[in-house]
Amino acid sequence: MPTAGKRPVRGQEMTEARAADKKAGSKPKGDVRVGAMKCNVCLAPMTNYANVKQHYESKHPKETCPTEESFAK
Numbered sequence: 001m002p003t004a005g006k007r008p009v010r011g012q013e014m015t016e017a018r019a020a021d022k023k024a025g026s027k028p029k030g031d032v033r034v035g036a037m038k039c040n041v042c043l044a045p046m047t048n049y050a051n052v053k054q055h056y057e058s059k060h061p062k063e064t065c066p067t068e069e070s071f072a073k
């Protein structure tokens with residue numbers, strides 16, 4: 001693959017767009033959607049309440065899982 005970016009190639013544009021997409025997807029840290037919920041014990045980011053419940057059951061079985069309402073803010 002040529003490294004010089006003087007000639008705009010359609011295929012290259014698509015590749016860059018995909019790369020940017022991939023980059024954004026691999027960075028959950030700054031993603032607001034992912035940070036909407038998190039474990040109150042270890043602060044691990046959760047995508048939804050079912051995820052939280054499952055996480056509590058496997059990681060913090062002695063802790064009480066907070067209600068779904070407590071996350072809906």
Ligand SMILES: [Zn+2]
Pocket residue numbers: 039040041042043044055059060
């Ligand atoms: Zn946790």
